[in-house]
Amino acid sequence: MNIYFICTGNTCRSPMAAAILKARKLDGVVVRSAGIYAMPGGGISENAKMVLTEQAIVFEHVSQQIEAQDLQWANLILTMTSAHKEMILQAFPSISEKIFTLKEYIAPYGSYDVSDPFGGDVNIYRQTFQELNKLIDALETKLSED
Numbered sequence: 001m002n003i004y005f006i007c008t009g010n011t012c013r014s015p016m017a018a019a020i021l022k023a024r025k026l027d028g029v030v031v032r033s034a035g036i037y038a039m040p041g042g043g044i045s046e047n048a049k050m051v052l053t054e055q056a057i058v059f060e061h062v063s064q065q066i067e068a069q070d071l072q073w074a075n076l077i078l079t080m081t082s083a084h085k086e087m088i089l090q091a092f093p094s095i096s097e098k099i100f101t102l103k104e105y106i107a108p109y110g111s112y113d114v115s116d117p118f119g120g121d122v123n124i125y126r127q128t129f130q131e132l133n134k135l136i137d138a139l140e141t142k143l144s145e146d
Contacts, residue, residue, distance in 0.1 A: 001075050002075045003075070003076045004033070006033070006035065006066060008080075008118070009118070011048065011118070012048050013128065013132065015033050016048050017033065017135075018031045018061075020132055022059070026140065034065060034070060035066070041062060041064075047120070047122045051125045055129065078100060081116075084101075085112075101114075
C-alpha cells in the first residue's frame, strides 16, 4: 500500500504524519509526503523536528511539491484538510476514488481538518503530533482490517 500525505508547505503536518506511520514499520506500507505550496528542497520545521525527536521517531525529510507521478503511485492519498483535497481534485479529478482527508478516511469526524501548528510554539506542535498520532493509530487499525 502506497500512502501519500499532503499538507500546505510539507514542513509540519504531512511530514509528521509520514514519520509517525513510517515508524510503525508496517509490512507492505510505503509512505511519502508533499505540500501544495511546498518549497522543494526545504526541511521540516524546527518545532516538528523537536517533537519527533522527543518521541524517538527517526526521520529524514526534504520538502517537495505534489507531483502527478506521486499521485499516480499512491494507492491512498490523505490530505490534512478538506481544502487541500478540493484543490488537488480540481487539478487531478481522475484520482477522486483514492483521495480523502485523513480524518474522513478513518471515521466520520465533525471536522475533517487536522490543526495546523505552523508559526506556533513547540506546545502547539506537540498537540498536533498527539492528534496525528491518534489518527495514525486509527489508520493502522483500518489498514490491518482491509
